[in-house]
Amino acid sequence: xxxxxxxxxxxxxxxxxxxxxxxxxxxxxxxxxxxxxxxxxxxxxxxxxxxxxxxxxxxxxxxxxxxxxxxxxxxxxxxxxxxxxx
Amino acid sequence: xxxxxxxxxxxxxxxxxxxxxxxxxxxxxxxxxxxxxxxxxxxxxxxxxxxxxxxxxxxxxxxxxxxxxxxxxxxxxxxxxxxxxx
Amino acid sequence: xxxxxxxxxxxxxxxxxxxxxxxxxxxxxxxxxxxxxxxxxxxxxxxxxxxxxxxxxxxxxxxxxxxxxxxxxxxxxxxxxxxxxxxxxxxxxxxxxxxxxxxxxxxxxxxxxxxxxxxxxxxxxxxxxxxxxxxxxxxxxxxxxxx
Amino acid sequence: xxxxxxxxxxxxxxxxxxxxxxxxxxxxxxxxxxxxxxxxxxxxxxxxxxxxxxxxxxxxxxxxxxxxxxxxxxxxxxxxxxxxxxxxxxxxxxxxxxxxxxxxxxxxxxxxxxxxxxxxxxxxxxxxxxxxxxxxxxxxxxxxxxx
Numbered sequence: 001x002x003x004x005x006x007x008x009x010x011x012x013x014x015x016x017x018x019x020x021x022x023x024x025x026x027x028x029x030x031x032x033x034x035x036x037x038x039x040x041x042x043x044x045x046x047x048x049x050x051x052x053x054x055x056x057x058x059x060x061x062x063x064x065x066x067x068x069x070x071x072x073x074x075x076x077x078x079x080x081x082x083x084x085x086x
Numbered sequence: 087x088x089x090x091x092x093x094x095x096x097x098x099x100x101x102x103x104x105x106x107x108x109x110x111x112x113x114x115x116x117x118x119x120x121x122x123x124x125x126x127x128x129x130x131x132x133x134x135x136x137x138x139x140x141x142x143x144x145x146x147x148x149x150x151x152x153x154x155x156x157x158x159x160x161x162x163x164x165x166x167x168x169x170x171x172x
Numbered sequence: 173x174x175x176x177x178x179x180x181x182x183x184x185x186x187x188x189x190x191x192x193x194x195x196x197x198x199x200x201x202x203x204x205x206x207x208x209x210x211x212x213x214x215x216x217x218x219x220x221x222x223x224x225x226x227x228x229x230x231x232x233x234x235x236x237x238x239x240x241x242x243x244x245x246x247x248x249x250x251x252x253x254x255x256x257x258x259x260x261x262x263x264x265x266x267x268x269x270x271x272x273x274x275x276x277x278x279x280x281x282x283x284x285x286x287x288x289x290x291x292x293x294x295x296x297x298x299x300x301x302x303x304x305x306x307x308x309x310x311x312x313x314x315x316x317x318x319x
Numbered sequence: 320x321x322x323x324x325x326x327x328x329x330x331x332x333x334x335x336x337x338x339x340x341x342x343x344x345x346x347x348x349x350x351x352x353x354x355x356x357x358x359x360x361x362x363x364x365x366x367x368x369x370x371x372x373x374x375x376x377x378x379x380x381x382x383x384x385x386x387x388x389x390x391x392x393x394x395x396x397x398x399x400x401x402x403x404x405x406x407x408x409x410x411x412x413x414x415x416x417x418x419x420x421x422x423x424x425x426x427x428x429x430x431x432x433x434x435x436x437x438x439x440x441x442x443x444x445x446x447x448x449x450x451x452x453x454x455x456x457x458x459x460x461x462x463x464x465x466x
Contacts, residue, residue, distance in 0.1 A: 010219055010291035011303045062224040082306030085290025086261050096438035097450045148371040168453030171437025172408050186333015198355040208345040278421045
């Protein structure tokens with residue numbers, strides 16, 4: 001079965017305690033928000049890191065996307081706080 | 087009698103062939119434009135340099151002024167083309 | 173001259189300016205960001221998303237070259253642990269037109285602030301650390317450039 | 320650091336940037352103007368009105384410091400005979416806010432272009448010379464900053 005890499009950055013990474021992990025590709029119709037909600041239900045830091053989606057941004061295959069985007073056939077999902085570069 | 091220094095810059099200076107000169111302070115009511123018109127009536131390069139006031143700008147005592155400004159008690163009048171610094 | 177560098181090491185802003193001047197346009201604008209030492213900051217740690225960062229900054233540079241008549245663009249963004257006074261970011265642009273150089277430089281740094289996948293963590297003398305929060309005005313500024 | 324220099328000699332733009340970075344604001348913007356070598360230009364001769372230039376540029380710098388929260392401003396404008404590739408002008412600003420640094424830098428160079436009493440004469444290989452004409456857009460740009 002196809003896999004999806006999930007990457008975490010900044011305090012999302014710190015709280016979850018994990019840089020990246022692999023999950024089964026979600027079925028058609030699943031959005032980034034849906035997936036984050038599933039992950040947030042896990043034990044450990046997941047709830048704290050991913051519980052408040054207003055504080056989160058995401059990228060699919062290295063492109064910023066709104067959280068209501070479909071995951072589709074993307075290979076890589078990144079979840080992180082709003083960026084603070086420059 | 088009080089004197090007025092007149093300074094010329096850029097092609098105004100080149101055409102007249104003079105950096106600066108002194109004239110008697112003009113009577114009250116005389117504008118920069120009036121004075122330029124008087125100077126333009128002189129022989130030599132004055133007519134060519136000062137005949138077209140649309141091509142000229144002026145400063146009184148080191149402040150840019152419109153040509154219809156009164157000369158008043160200024161000590162220094164500068165006449166030049168639009169600036170091209172920077 | 174390479175246009176985009178995402179690097180841990182420092183850079184010489186003067187040398188970067190000189191390269192942009194050599195592009196021949198006559199007008200060079202730059203923005204340099206430096207770590208501020210406020211609140212007794214000990215260090216600033218910049219994290220990024222390596223697979224995404226350079227590609228995304230290249231796209232932003234392409235957009236700038238498309239919108240303004242530029243002869244040269246240089247973007248350097250550092251990551252890793254930086255001390256107060258150290259360079260974080262450099263954006264330089266060269267053009268025949270001063271407004272093109274100035275506007276594209278502002279455009280690029282606004283995008284880097286709001287759209288490049290970097291995150292800053294501040295370290296303080298008591299051992300405390302703090303992730304810098306995004307400022308709403310940065311996201312608003314980047315949107316202001318939308319055509 | 321002196322704020323305004325009207326000088327015949329050259330300058331080191333990188334050193335000027337470093338001084339502005341040392342002002343501690345974290346955000347430094349700069350504009351550098353360089354003589355373009357177009358049309359086989361041999362030299363550019365910059366004339367100015369010495370009694371007026373420095374005082375007027377100081378006033379412009381005061382206005383910039385009044386309008387934006389700046390920690391440092393540096394303006395260098397050269398006069399005399401300059402060859403292609405040589406620096407003409409440098410404007411640098413330092414602030415805690417990147418928009419203040421960028422906007423004040425643009426404001427200052429727009430003013431220098433349209434309001435500082437400098438005149439440029441171009442010299443060509445055939446011995447010909449030509450006074451540069453002011454561009455209407457430069458006067459319009461400076462007016463755009465009027466409050």
